[in-house]
Amino acid sequence: METNNPLNPVRERELLMTRRRFFGTAAKGLGAGFGALALNGLLGKELGAMASGLGGLPELGPSPVDAVGNRIAGPHYKPKAKRVIYMHMEGGPSQIDLYDYKPGLRSRFNQDLPESVRDGQRLTGMTSGQARFPVAPSIFKFSRYRNNQDGLWLSELLPHTGSVAKEICMINSMHTEAINHEPGITFFQTGNQQPGRPSFGSWMSYGLGSANANLPAFVVMITQGVGNMQALSQRFWGSGFLPSEHQGCKLRSGGDPVLYLRNPEGVSRADRRRMLDLVGELNEKEYERSFDPEVQSRISQYEMAYRMQMSVPELTDFSNEDEATLAMYGPDVHKPGSFAANCLMARRLAERGVRFIQLYMRGWDQHGNLPNEIRAQAGAVDQPQAALIKDLKRRGLLDDTLVMSAGEFGRTVYSQGTLTTENYGRDHHPRCFSVWAAGGGIKPGITYGKTDDFSYNIVEDPVDVHELHATLLHCLGFDHERLGYRSQGRDMRLTDVGGHVNQSLLA
Numbered sequence: 360m361e362t363n364n365p366l367n368p369v370r371e372r373e374l375l376m377t378r379r380r381f382f383g384t385a386a387k388g389l390g391a392g393f394g395a396l397a398l399n400g401l402l403g404k405e406l407g408a409m410a411s412g413l414g415g416l417p418e419l420g421p422s423p424v425d426a427v428g429n430r431i432a433g434p435h436y437k438p439k440a441k442r443v444i445y446m447h448m449e450g451g452p453s454q455i456d457l458y459d460y461k462p463g464l465r466s467r468f469n470q471d472l473p474e475s476v477r478d479g480q481r482l483t484g485m486t487s488g489q490a491r492f493p494v495a496p497s498i499f500k501f502s503r504y505r506n507n508q509d510g511l512w513l514s515e516l517l518p519h520t521g522s523v524a525k526e527i528c529m530i531n532s533m534h535t536e537a538i539n540h541e542p543g544i545t546f547f548q549t550g551n552q553q554p555g556r557p558s559f560g561s562w563m564s565y566g567l568g569s570a571n572a573n574l575p576a577f578v579v580m581i582t583q584g585v586g587n588m589q590a591l592s593q594r595f596w597g598s599g600f601l602p603s604e605h606q607g608c609k610l611r612s613g614g615d616p617v618l619y620l621r622n623p624e625g626v627s628r629a630d631r632r633r634m635l636d637l638v639g640e641l642n643e644k645e646y647e648r649s650f651d652p653e654v655q656s657r658i659s660q661y662e663m664a665y666r667m668q669m670s671v672p673e674l675t676d677f678s679n680e681d682e683a684t685l686a687m688y689g690p691d692v693h694k695p696g697s698f699a700a701n702c703l704m705a706r707r708l709a710e711r712g713v714r715f716i717q718l719y720m721r722g723w724d725q726h727g728n729l730p731n732e733i734r735a736q737a738g739a740v741d742q743p744q745a746a747l748i749k750d751l752k753r754r755g756l757l758d759d760t761l762v763m764s765a766g767e768f769g770r771t772v773y774s775q776g777t778l779t780t781e782n783y784g785r786d787h788h789p790r791c792f793s794v795w796a797a798g799g800g801i802k803p804g805i806t807y808g809k810t811d812d813f814s815y816n817i818v819e820d821p822v823d824v825h826e827l828h829a830t831l832l833h834c835l836g837f838d839h840e841r842l843g844y845r846s847q848g849r850d851m852r853l854t855d856v857g858g859h860v861n862q863s864l865l866a
Contacts, residue, residue, distance in 0.1 A: 423568070424568070425567075425568025425569040425570070425576070426568070426569050426570055426571060426572045426712075431565065431566065431567065431568035432565055432566045432842060433566070433567075433568075434566070434567070434835065434836030434837055435836060435837055435838045435841055435842075436836055436838075437836060438759075438800075438834065438835050438836025438837075439758075439759065439799055439800025439834045439835075439836075439866070440759055440760065440761040440798070440799030440800050440834045440835050440836075441567075441570070441714075441759045441760070441799075441835075442709055442712075442713065442714050442715065442716070442759070442760050442761070442799075443559075443560075443563060443714070443715045443716065443760075443761045443762075443763070443799070443831070443835070444705050444709060444716045444718070444747070444760060444761070444762045444763070445559065445560070445715070445716070445717050445718070445763050445765075446718045446720065446740075446744060446762070446763065446764040446765075447544070447547070447548075447717065447718065447719050447720070447765060447766070447767075448720050448723045448736075448740070448764060448765065448766040449540075449544065449584075449588075449589055449591065449719055449720065449721045449722070449723060449724075449766070449767070450540070450584075450587065450588070450589055450721065450722060450723030450724030450725070450766065450767075451540075451543070451723055451724060451766045451767055451768045451769060451770060451787055451788075451792070452723045452733075452736075452766045452769070452770070452792075452793075453497075453723075453725065453729065453733060453769065453770035453785050454531070454769040454770065454791070454792045454793040454814060455497050455769075455770065455772060455785075455814045456497045456499055456514055456516070456729070456733055456770075457513070457514045457516060457517060457733075457737065457793065458512070458513065458514070458529060458531060458793035458795075459512075459531050459791075459792075459793055459810055459814045460501040460512035461496070461497070461772075461812060461813070461814050462501075463812050464494060464496035464497070464772065464812070464813070465496045467494045467496065468494065468495075468496055468780070469493045469494065469495075469778055470493065470494050471491055471492055471493060471494070472492040472493075472494055472772060472773045472813065472815070476811070476813055476815050476816065477492070477815070478816075480790065481538060482538075482786070483538055483539065483786055483787050485726060485775060485786055486771070486773075486775050486786040489775070492771075492773035493773055493774050493778045494772055494773055494774075494813070495772065495773060495774035495778050495783040495785065497514070498730055498780070498781060499514045499515050499516055499730075500514070500515045501513065501514055501515070502515065502518075502521060504521040504522075504524035505524065505525065510524075511524040511527060511529055511804070511806055512806075514737070516733065516734060516737035516738070516741065517737060517741045518741065519741045519742040519744075519745035519746070520741055520744060520745050522745055522749075523745050523748045523749060523797070524804065525803060525804045526748055526752070526757070526797045526798065526803050526804070527748075527795050527796075527797050527803065527804065528795060528796050528797065528801045528802050528803060528804075528805050528807065528864060529793060529795045529805070529806045529807065530793060530794050530795065530796075530807050530808055530822055530827075530864070531791070531793045531806060531807070531808045531809060531810060532791060532807065532808020532809060532810065532817045532819065532820050532821050532822050533765070533769075533791065533792050533793060533794050533808070533822050533823075533827070534789060534790055534791055534792070534817060534821055534822070534823055535547070535767070535768055535789045535823065535824055536552065536789065536824075537552055537767065537768065537789055538768070538787050538789050539787065540589045540724070540767060540787075541589075541592070543767030543768050543787075543789070544589075544592075544595055544767045545594075545595070546767070546824055547765060547767050547824060548595045548596070549595075549599065549853070550824065550825065550828055550852075550853045550854055550855050551855055554592075554594055555594075555599055555600070556599045556600075556851070557597070557598050557599035557600065557601045557605065557844075557853075558577075558594075558595060558596050558597060558598070558599070558606075558607065559715070559828065559831075559853060560577040560579070560596055560607050560714075560715035560717055561577060561596070561597065561598040561599065561601050561605040561606055561607070562601070562605075562842065562853050563576070563577065563714050563715040563835065564576035564577040564598075564604075564605040564714060564715060565601050565602075565605045565844070566835070566837055566842050567714045567835070568714075569712070569714065570712030570713075570714065571711050571712035571713065574671075574674070574708070574711055574712070574713055575607075575608040575713070576605070576713065576714040576715065577596070577605065577606070577607040577608065577713075577714065577715045577717070578607065578608050578609075578610060578708055578713050578715070578716050578717070579596045579607040579608065579609040579610070579717045579719070580609070580610050580612075580696075580701040580704060580705070580716075580717070580718050580719070581609070581612070581696070581701075581718075581719045581721065582696060582697060582698040582701055582718070582719065582720045582721065582739070583696065583721055583722070584720055584721040584722020584723065584735075584736055584739065585722050585732055585735045585736060586722050586724070586725060586728070586732040586735075586736075587722070587724040587725070587726065588721040588722050588724070589721070589724055591719060591721065593609075595719075596609070596717060600844065600846035600847075600851065601844060602652055602653065602655075602656045603653060603656045603657075603660070604656040604660055607715075607717060610671075610675075610704070612695040612696025612700075613695065613696070616671055616674075616675050628668070642654050642657060674704070674707055674708070674711065675704070677692075677693075677703065680703070684703075684750065685703075687746040687749065687750065688700075688702060688703050688742065688743050688746040688747075688750075689742040689743055689746070691739065691743070692743075697739070698718070698720055698739050698740050698743050698744075699739075699742070699743040699746075701718050701743075702718065702743035702744060702746065702747040703743075703746075703747075703750075705718060705747060706747055706750050706751060706754075706756075709751065709756055709760050710754065710756060720736070720739070720740060722736055723736055723766055725770070725784055725785060726775050726776070726784045726785070726786065727775065727776055727777075727784035728782065728784065729770075729782075729783055729784050729785060730781065730782060730783070731782075744764065747762065748762060748797055748798070751798065752798075757797070757798040757799075758798060758799070759798075759799060760798050760799055761796065761797075761798055761799030761800065761801065761831060761834055761835070762796065762797045762798050762799070763794065763795070763796040763797075763831070764794065764795050764796075765794035765795075766792065766794075768787050768788060768789040768792055769787075769788045769789070769790075769791060769792025769793065769814075770785030770786065770787070770788050770792075771785045771786045771787070771788045771815075772785075772788075772813045772814055772815055773785075773786075788815070790815060790816055790817070791810045791814060791815065791816060791817045794827070796831075796864075799834050799835075800833075800834035800865060800866050801834065801864060801865065801866060802863070802864055802865055802866045803866065807820055807822070807863060807864060808820040808821065808822060820863070822861060823857070823858075825854045825855065825857035825858030825859075826857075826858055826859055826860075826861055827861075828853050828854050828858060829854050829858035829859055829860050829861075830860050830861045830864050830865070832853065832854075833860045833865070834865070839852060839853065839854045839858055839860070840852065840854070
């Protein structure tokens, strides 16, 4: 193969490596001023100044660092929220059976949904071939709970959640472009339906950094539900093009919460420290050779794993929780991996400075047998999520902790398959569904947005995914248009090229 050809990939790699080594060595030897001069010379003063404010390009001045010493983007202004607890109800909870009260549907039982309401909507392959689209009213009663507005309607399945209604901002006009689970969850987690972007939690780890040197900034926990459970891809909490140190750390429910938490038999903690020091020296030499930022991420992750050997066992030990607190979360709190146990763990992580805590609750994909399955799902979630809000508030943490519950889409008003007075199923429905948030700068005790009589189309105040993300980022101190990272020649962000802050949702 001819290596003198400038288009040859081997030759191009050699040239690139030579340039990287030159500028990297020069910056290391002469200080950051030389790197800033080179950047301004290559890009121009205006573009260089812009680059200094973006996470993916070198900054011209000192960079903020977190408790671990990693470089972070840093908030743009004083935040209301310091951390996020995001409860994702995977599968698409039925807003009609939980949040969006439609009493008028009872008189339309088993009537065909008017074509004018569907209006040519794209349907999934599971119902597109149905001969009829029979209206299926919810069989569950609703109650109105006092809040700061005119009352929050909640299903009888969520009585404990009703006890914290005054803290909740209910959005009944959420909508999304995705109609299937994988792109729908990917969109909610990363702001894009295509895989490969950083998750919301990774953006927060990058933007806020770590407030606890002994725990990751981004932690993920999963609860197995009942019924039809969609796959959970690890990329949902992946870091995408951000440095890998910002990916979520999944805590397991069985055995050690983190794999290899304990040293092998015969290996002492001192032995582990000596090994890490040696590996660190080798990695530093590799970084001096290649200037690959992932090498620095690897060093950081090794050190975090070492510190977690001490911090995680204490974190997962509930023995210092009083009986009243444990009872508040419900009887399942003693079952590792249950939603109750994970909600209590979320509070413990929040008070220890973890920035983003992601709870996944699987099993909300009820295409059939919805009444029985949703009873079990809501029963597992209702008391723990209410307890989490109460627990955060009494500890003074709710004001600066943003709590959110959302699925990737909602469910159709018409039944999928057989409809009876006591049993029905519902297909995916992206046109309108409900999410709620509390604390951390969100206006409490309001219901925002309105759907039509069929909970099928939005008639007031629609909210899309980018708008929700932009608003949450605002609560966390970020201008969503300025929290960016240069990847593949483009300045990327969570809200992509859309989104705006919804002032009506802010306290």
